[in-house]
Amino acid sequence: MKHSIIVLAAGQGTRMRSDLPKVLHPLAGKSLIEHVLDAASQLLPEQLYLVYGHGGEQVKQATSAYAVRYVEQSTQLGTGHAVMQAMPQIPDDHRVMVLYGDVPLISLHTLQQMAQLSDALGLLTVKLENPSGYGRIVRTLDDQVLRIVEEKDADISIKKIKEVNTGIMSVPAALLRQWLSALKNDNAQGEYYLTDVISLAVQAGIKVQTFTPTTLEEVQGVNDRIQLAELERYYQRQQAHELMRNGVTLRDPARFDVRGSLETGRDLLIDINVLLEGRVKLGNRVKIGANCVIRNAQIADDVEILPNCVIEGATIESGCRIGPFARIRPETHLAAKVHVGNFVEIKQSTVAQGSKINHLSYVGDSEVGSQVNIGAGTITCNYDGANKHKTLIGDQVFIGSNTQLVAPVEIGAGATIGAGSTITRNVAPGDLALTRSPQKSIPNWQRPVKKPK
Numbered sequence: 001m002k003h004s005i006i007v008l009a010a011g012q013g014t015r016m017r018s019d020l021p022k023v024l025h026p027l028a029g030k031s032l033i034e035h036v037l038d039a040a041s042q043l044l045p046e047q048l049y050l051v052y053g054h055g056g057e058q059v060k061q062a063t064s065a066y067a068v069r070y071v072e073q074s075t076q077l078g079t080g081h082a083v084m085q086a087m088p089q090i091p092d093d094h095r096v097m098v099l100y101g102d103v104p105l106i107s108l109h110t111l112q113q114m115a116q117l118s119d120a121l122g123l124l125t126v127k128l129e130n131p132s133g134y135g136r137i138v139r140t141l142d143d144q145v146l147r148i149v150e151e152k153d154a155d156i157s158i159k160k161i162k163e164v165n166t167g168i169m170s171v172p173a174a175l176l177r178q179w180l181s182a183l184k185n186d187n188a189q190g191e192y193y194l195t196d197v198i199s200l201a202v203q204a205g206i207k208v209q210t211f212t213p214t215t216l217e218e219v220q221g222v223n224d225r226i227q228l229a230e231l232e233r234y235y236q237r238q239q240a241h242e243l244m245r246n247g248v249t250l251r252d253p254a255r256f257d258v259r260g261s262l263e264t265g266r267d268l269l270i271d272i273n274v275l276l277e278g279r280v281k282l283g284n285r286v287k288i289g290a291n292c293v294i295r296n297a298q299i300a301d302d303v304e305i306l307p308n309c310v311i312e313g314a315t316i317e318s319g320c321r322i323g324p325f326a327r328i329r330p331e332t333h334l335a336a337k338v339h340v341g342n343f344v345e346i347k348q349s350t351v352a353q354g355s356k357i358n359h360l361s362y363v364g365d366s367e368v369g370s371q372v373n374i375g376a377g378t379i380t381c382n383y384d385g386a387n388k389h390k391t392l393i394g395d396q397v398f399i400g401s402n403t404q405l406v407a408p409v410e411i412g413a414g415a416t417i418g419a420g421s422t423i424t425r426n427v428a429p430g431d432l433a434l435t436r437s438p439q440k441s442i443p444n445w446q447r448p449v450k451k452p453k
Contacts, residue, residue, distance in 0.1 A: 087173070321339045335355075367392045
């Protein structure tokens with residue numbers, strides 16, 4: 001059976017109180033609509049349609065990486081009307097699955113179950129202790145689905161029903177087209193309800209088969225920022241549990257966030273308030289201290305990252321020690337057993353094996369050799385106000401504290417730079433270079449004092 005999937009994402013989301021379309025609000029580093037499109041794409045449908053309305057250009061731009069056909073719902077006249085906008089492009093021999101851009105955690109497993117139907121209408125329902133606000137599933141005495149009644153159209157007896165409609169359904173396209181044409185808007189909202197398709201299916205003798213998700217959160221929609229925060233915490237808790245099952249120790253799973261994809265080895269230790277974003281790969285026995293942010297980075301075995309570090313777009317090889325309070329910026333590659341200490345910033349540089357940059361230094365646009373020691377307060381002056389320039393530091397160089405290396409400049413292997421120097425010319429291998437002026441003392445010198453007012 002061929003499938004088309006329609007994702008409804010035209011709503012304004014007024015309860016979010018935001019200029020950003022509701023479906024573009026982020027959950028775990030991805031927008032709500034991206035979560036839905038990721039799940040839908042894994043079903044490998046023949047075609048994936050996205051019905052947009054409010055903030056349409058923003059929605060299209062944010063989802064441009066997906067193979068979707070965009071369909072505009074210029075006037076929002078209900079869910080049935082939204083599905084109508086996509087139906088002219090869908091062949092009669094397809095099954096149509098309807099998803100929602102603000103229901104981000106729908107699982108592939110649930111969708112696969114519904115996709116296996118042939119002739120029946122598939123409907124995803126759930127039982128809630130407090131079903132207020134949801135359309136109720138009305139069944140016959142022999143438990144067959146009869147219709148769906150929306151909250152605003154429900155009487156007291158209907159409102160007591162706890163089984164509710166999630167809105168997610170799978171319907172043969174030819175039948176759906178026929179039923180959509182018969183929809184009417186004579187209801188409290190004055191809208192064309194997609195849920196009215198259920199009673200039309202029953203009248204036509206088509207079986208309505210219901211499915212139940214594994215968790216309630218899977219079908220929880222986001223209508224305001226409170227619900228968004230609740231889903232974020234649920235999602236992060238699930239991520240944390242999966243990591244712990246795979247050999248990661250989390251000091252406190254409630255204070256840990258993954259906003260992207262994470263690949264881990266075994267026997268990792270991650271302290272509190274660690275944030276991992278983008279694509280992160282962590283090797284075996286990695287230790288990450290509290291309050292670190294790691295984004296789009298590869299970190300090899302036995303690396304220790306002390307508290308309060310920021311690492312972005314970097315590759316860190318085995319046995320390195322980073323921090324505390326270090327910043328490793330994009331396009332940085334640290335070879336094995338490099339030490340980067342407190343208040344050190346490294347940007348777009350390579351540092352070879354065993355080198356140390358331990359205190360209060362900046363290394364940018366540089367190539368640092370092996371077994372180099374860079375003293376406290378050293379900076380590479382890589383920017384002349386218009387262009388960036390490289391600093392080349394050979395193996396076994398010793399650079400004294402408070403040194404400025406004014407790029408472009410090359411320090412030869414084995415050279416020594418005296419503390420407090422400003423190096424503007426290349427230094428030959430093995431040489432000692434220093435630029436300090438001779439020390440002078442002025443006896444009995446008087447420090448200036450403030451003049452009385």
